[in-house]
Amino acid sequence: PIDSWQLGNHTWNFLHTMAANYPQNPSEETKQEMKSFISSFAKFYPCEPCAEDFREWIKTNAPKVENRNALSFWFCDAHNAVNDKLGKPTFDCKYWMARWKDGWED
Ligand code: FAD
DSSP, X not given: XXXXXXXXXXXXXXXXXXXXXXXXXXXXXXXXXXHHHHHHHHHHOSOHHHHHHHHHHHHHSOOOOSSHHHHHHHHHHHHHHHHHHTTOOOOOGGGHHIIIIIOOOO
């Protein structure tokens, strides 16, 4: 069976790293493609209760695909919504670049 904990950890690694490498100045086509990716992801993520809540969250939090910083904050907010739901500490999104692009100092 799918281990939703491991799957989640690896998936967040992928999503945040993807956002941290999204263009600074995406073309209109790229923005559309990221929107499509997010909606496909929300359909196919193989933990149905997780995917269902994520789809609900997206309804009131439209994906921010304008540029790398906006997308990275958006995925950080999405992850914090899940952290909240699971009773985990939230992450201070201003550190997204240190965590997911540059790497921690230590
Ligand atoms: P994770 O939460 O996986 O985080 C990995 C690392 O990301 C952390 O070590 C931290 O350094 C960093 N991080 C933490 N918060 C943020 C943030 N806000 N922004 C950027 N970086 C951050 N599990 C459930 O049990 N129920 C669910 O409904 C559920 N829904 C999910 C929905 C989605 C879309 C995804 C991708 C996962 C979902 N999960 C769900 C899995 C859950 O979020 C965790 O991935 C899982 O519990 C493992 O947690 P973890 O402690 O390894 O850290």
